[in-house]
Amino acid sequence: MKFWYTARKKYSIHFVLVFLFIFCTFANPNFLSVNNMTNISTQLAVTTILAFGATMLIISGMLDLSAGSVLALSGVFAVSVYKSTGSMILAILAGILTGVVCNVINAVMISTFKTPPFIATLAMMAVARGVALYFTQGQNILQLGDFVKIGQGTLGIIPIPVIFLIAFGILTWYLLNHTRFGRSLYAVGGNEEAAVASGINVHKIKYTAFIINGIFVGIAGVLFMARVNAGLPNGAINYEFTALTASIVGGTSFSGGIGTAGGTLVGAFIVGFLDNIMNLNGVNSYLQQIIRGGIIALAVIYDIRTKGRRTKQILGNSEKKNEQKQTN
Amino acid sequence: MDASIKLRVSNIEKSFPGVKALNKIDFSVKKGTVHVLCGENGAGKSTLMKIINGVYQPDSGQILIDEKPVKINNPMQARKLGISMIFQELNFVKELSVEENLFLGRLPVKKIGGSVDWKKVRRETEALLAAEQLPYSPTTQLKDLSVSDIQMLEIIKAVSNKSDIIIMDEPTSAITLKEVERLFAKIKELKARGVSIIYISHKMDEIFRIADDITIFRDGTVVDSRPKDQLDMETLINLMVGRKLTNTYPKETVAIGDDLLVVDAYNQPGVFHDVSFHVKQGEIVGFAGLMGAGRTEVMRALVGLDPLLSGRMSIKGKETSINNVRDSIEQGMVMLSEDRRRYGIIPVRSVMENTTLSSLHKVFNRFRRHKKEERRLVSDAFQHMKVKSPSLDTVIASLSGGNQQKVLLAKSMLRDPDVLILDEPTRGIDVGAKFEIYKLVTDMAKEGKGIIMVSSELPELIGMCDRIYVMAKGTIMGELTKERFSQELIMKYATGTIANDRGNTD
Numbered sequence: 049m050k051f052w053y054t055a056r057k058k059y060s061i062h063f064v065l066v067f068l069f070i071f072c073t074f075a076n077p078n079f080l081s082v083n084n085m086t087n088i089s090t091q092l093a094v095t096t097i098l099a100f101g102a103t104m105l106i107i108s109g110m111l112d113l114s115a116g117s118v119l120a121l122s123g124v125f126a127v128s129v130y131k132s133t134g135s136m137i138l139a140i141l142a143g144i145l146t147g148v149v150c151n152v153i154n155a156v157m158i159s160t161f162k163t164p165p166f167i168a169t170l171a172m173m174a175v176a177r178g179v180a181l182y183f184t185q186g187q188n189i190l191q192l193g194d195f196v197k198i199g200q201g202t203l204g205i206i207p208i209p210v211i212f213l214i215a216f217g218i219l220t221w222y223l224l225n226h227t228r229f230g231r232s233l234y235a236v237g238g239n240e241e242a243a244v245a246s247g248i249n250v251h252k253i254k255y256t257a258f259i260i261n262g263i264f265v266g267i268a269g270v271l272f273m274a275r276v277n278a279g280l281p282n283g284a285i286n287y288e289f290t291a292l293t294a295s296i297v298g299g300t301s302f303s304g305g306i307g308t309a310g311g312t313l314v315g316a317f318i319v320g321f322l323d324n325i326m327n328l329n330g331v332n333s334y335l336q337q338i339i340r341g342g343i344i345a346l347a348v349i350y351d352i353r354t355k356g357r358r359t360k361q362i363l364g365n366s367e368k369k370n371e372q373k374q375t376n
Numbered sequence: 377m378d379a380s381i382k383l384r385v386s387n388i389e390k391s392f393p394g395v396k397a398l399n400k401i402d403f404s405v406k407k408g409t410v411h412v413l414c415g416e417n418g419a420g421k422s423t424l425m426k427i428i429n430g431v432y433q434p435d436s437g438q439i440l441i442d443e444k445p446v447k448i449n450n451p452m453q454a455r456k457l458g459i460s461m462i463f464q465e466l467n468f469v470k471e472l473s474v475e476e477n478l479f480l481g482r483l484p485v486k487k488i489g490g491s492v493d494w495k496k497v498r499r500e501t502e503a504l505l506a507a508e509q510l511p512y513s514p515t516t517q518l519k520d521l522s523v524s525d526i527q528m529l530e531i532i533k534a535v536s537n538k539s540d541i542i543i544m545d546e547p548t549s550a551i552t553l554k555e556v557e558r559l560f561a562k563i564k565e566l567k568a569r570g571v572s573i574i575y576i577s578h579k580m581d582e583i584f585r586i587a588d589d590i591t592i593f594r595d596g597t598v599v600d601s602r603p604k605d606q607l608d609m610e611t612l613i614n615l616m617v618g619r620k621l622t623n624t625y626p627k628e629t630v631a632i633g634d635d636l637l638v639v640d641a642y643n644q645p646g647v648f649h650d651v652s653f654h655v656k657q658g659e660i661v662g663f664a665g666l667m668g669a670g671r672t673e674v675m676r677a678l679v680g681l682d683p684l685l686s687g688r689m690s691i692k693g694k695e696t697s698i699n700n701v702r703d704s705i706e707q708g709m710v711m712l713s714e715d716r717r718r719y720g721i722i723p724v725r726s727v728m729e730n731t732t733l734s735s736l737h738k739v740f741n742r743f744r745r746h747k748k749e750e751r752r753l754v755s756d757a758f759q760h761m762k763v764k765s766p767s768l769d770t771v772i773a774s775l776s777g778g779n780q781q782k783v784l785l786a787k788s789m790l791r792d793p794d795v796l797i798l799d800e801p802t803r804g805i806d807v808g809a810k811f812e813i814y815k816l817v818t819d820m821a822k823e824g825k826g827i828i829m830v831s832s833e834l835p836e837l838i839g840m841c842d843r844i845y846v847m848a849k850g851t852i853m854g855e856l857t858k859e860r861f862s863q864e865l866i867m868k869y870a871t872g873t874i875a876n877d878r879g880n881t882d
Contacts, residue, residue, distance in 0.1 A: 226744040228736045235733055238722035245681060245719040246733045246787075247705040305724040 061299055065314050068321050076328045086207055088324050090199070093209035094119075094272045094284075096316040098291035099298075100220040101264035103312045106295055107224070108257050109237035109304035110158060110165040114150065114172035115265050116287035120280065121180040122146040122269030127279035128183075130195045139195065140270055147266025148259055150176055155258035159251050173288070180281040189279030199274025209271045216264060221309035229256055238305030293340070294319050297347040319343070381443060382407045382572040383428070383541055388437035390423055397423045399596045401437070405541070405589075408570045410563060412583050412604075415593030415616055416778075416806035421576050424593075425543050428574075429461045430454040441541075460534035461543040468518050468526055475501035475514035478533055504532055524555030531562055535571075542566065543574045546804065548582060552667040560586060578806060580609050594618055617808045625839030626815045628822065632842065633657030635693065636826035637709070637795045639678065642687035647673045648850035651687070655795060655826035660817065662841035663830040664866045670850040671830045672714055675797050679704040679711040681719075692794065705734060708794035712784055712801060714830070716777070720784045723773035727765050727783050728754045730772045735790045757786040762812055778809025785816060796820060797828045802836065814840060834863045848872050 072079045098115050105112050126143035130136065150172055157168035201208045224230040232253045235243040244250055273279050298315025300307030322343065326336045384404040390397045398420050405411040413421045426432045428439060430448035438445050441457055448454050451461075468477045475497050484493045501514040510528060518526060527547060534542050548556050563573060563586060577583055583590065584604065591601040592615045599615050635654050642651040648670040655661045663671045676682040678689070680700040690696060691707050698704045704711070713719035722730055731754045732739045739750045754768055763782045765775055772780060781801065788796060798817065802810045817840065821827055831837050837844055838861045846854045846869035854869035868874045 228740045235722050238724045247701045
């Protein structure tokens with residue numbers, strides 16, 4: 049009884065994913081096909097890597113609305129570097145560098161000039177998209193040659209983007225659980241003033257968080273362009289929202305201080321499965337948007353409600369425990 | 377039937393998942409009296425008040441007003457029944473004006489058009505302010521008023537609601553002595569008008585000044601309920617904690633060593649000036665003064681939370697400068713803030729993470745976290761500090777104030793500082809926890825640490841300190857050694873009745 053109670057509390061979101069998976073399997077025979085699974089996971093790789101970056105920022109009390117635009121800019125730069133040098137390594141580095149530069153600018157705006165993250169990254173969203181379009185003159189870059197391998201190739205039976213997804217998932221988990229940076233991130237998001245008073249270098253934490261986000265966004269840009277086999281300056285529009293949705297559905301709290309890598313992964317797959325099953329069953333695409341919005345609303349309501357209950361639950365326990373100790 | 381009883385609570389029970397918060401509570405408040413509720417944190421006072429105010433519903437039992445049973449489903453209904461509650465944290469919107477705040481939630485509306493009748497609001501606010509002789513205008517913004525001004529407003533709001541039962545939850549925890557007097561005068565006046573007041577407090581002197589009746593809570597039950605004259609302070613404390621606290625201040629004589637911290641001519645224009653003092657090994661040094669005397673500000677500058685304009689300091693004989701909290705911690709100086717919620721806890725994180733936050737180097741190496749080491753460090757510290765927490769993973773916000781404070785003390789101790797600065801370390805904490813904190817502080821002094829204790833509670837300073845500096849108007853006015861300790865003398869320095877005797881006048 050108690051076991052189930054804790055299990056339900058802690059893993060409720062995992063149950064949702066399992067139920068959804070079973071539901072999808074019955075709702076459409078093609079869902080479980082190798083082809084479809086490969087498809088979902090390669091698609092999800094890009095948004096989930098974005099979501100990992102987003103999760104770290106939200107935990108620290110910030111957010112990044114520029115992710116989709118910066119992704120496009122990084123991808124476009126990476127593609128052009130590849131076309132002019134033929135080097136995959138240089139292309140990836142160009143993508144990462146672009147992501148990092150944009151995000152350092154975000155960090156300067158937010159941490160040094162104290163602009164609210166929403167506004168600062170909104171500005172970056174417009175600027176990065178503008179630069180991408182200006183640089184390409186609005187033209188898609190085609191014929192990428194071997195560049196597509198990183199997005200469409202496989203290692204054994206595993207698509208290469210999925211390997212990236214796993215690697216970045218582990219990296220995020222590691223950063224959040226096993227580094228001083230991760231611990232400080234939770235503290236900064238949970239109560240910034242207390243973090244300062246505890247001797248945490250909040251500036252450094254914020255800059256680091258954005259730089260890491262920049263690396264994630266840059267790589268996502270490379271994977272995205274390789275998968276679609278084109279440099280699309282107008283690609284990945286609204287991807288930042290998909291990433292935010294995944295993060296929130298996965299239990300990251302918008303008030304800061306709470307969130308996990310595992311939760312975000314589960315959140316991303318819930319969103320991905322839903323999108324996929326709606327596409328497979330030919331749900332009207334306008335309707336899909338409505339459903340997606342509804343899910344965000346539900347996830348946030350759920351987050352707020354369980355948090356309230358959780359606090360009361362713990363409070364109850366602690367009082368009980370105190371009582372016991374006092375009677376001893 | 378007793379016509380003198382205004383509010384009666386009968387057989388109230390309330391459980392939360394896994395715990396019985398209130399067990400068969402009975403007590404009654406007479407008309408025109410002050411009824412003080414006391415008890416340790418978590419004893420059930422606040423739960424009961426929330427039931428009376430309609431925030432919670434009791435599982436069983438009755439509430440009677442004028443001996444008639446009533447049902448209170450929400451705070452709005454409570455207000456209609458004449459019950460108002462003044463919370464510890466004040467319920468006002470800082471950006472709005474006095475009149476807007478007073479009428480928030482009940483703005484009068486014009487019959488035609490349905491727009492707000494601002495003229496009526498202004499008229500009534502002016503009348504209320506005039507009746508209470510408050511000097512500010514209806515359009516003053518709340519952020520320009522002091523805490524006690526705002527508290528007065530809360531009371532006025534309650535009065536203007538025609539409340540005849542007013543619940544005050546630790547109303548003096550954030551106001552100065554002078555303002556306390558003002559509050560007490562007001563309470564007297566309300567009593568005379570026949571208003572019944574339920575007053576929650578931890579402060580003994582206050583309780584005995586103001587109470588007509590006292591009810592003591594412990595572990596969700598009423599331990600005793602008596603008129604004030606049938607109780608004395610010692611009995612009251614024993615009833616509250618349920619055990620005898622033999623000595624209120626467990627002060628021990630410690631050998632005083634060399635200078636640990638020497639501060640010379642600290643200045644921050646407009647905030648404090650010419651502040652010089654020293655702390656020796658094993659010494660507990662008090663900082664007394666009224667609110668706004670600059671004590672907290674000096675300490676904040678000392679540990680690098682606020683910038684400093686000029687001044688020198690040395691730690692253990694070495695001259696040094698501190699630019700931020702990291703420097704301070706590295707030099708062996710740690711501060712526990714007066715504002716636990718703002719500068720202390722990370723509310724949503726676990727007690728363990730909160731404890732190790734200043735000592736991450738002990739928990740993380742280059743590559744990973746020492747999970748077991750962290751748990752061991754924290755559980756050792758908790759055992760030493762007697763922290764009561766269901767587990768190490770419990771969210772800190774769910775602990776009582778006293779336990780939160782002990783967690784923060786554990787956090788400071790984990791850093792093993794040479795100098796520990798405690799700013800109001802026992803504010804808002806129950807008697808039992810206070811005693812334990814005093815004991816921990818004494819132990820630290822025995823280990824040869826230097827301790828600075830900033831406090832507004834003079835008995836606490838006199839009971840615990842070896843030396844006391846008194847601050848007023850941004851500078852140190854006097855330095856008292858143990859044989860000169862007295863509340864009167866400290867107050868004289870603090871209020872400027874005696875001139876500065878340290879020769880650093882401006």
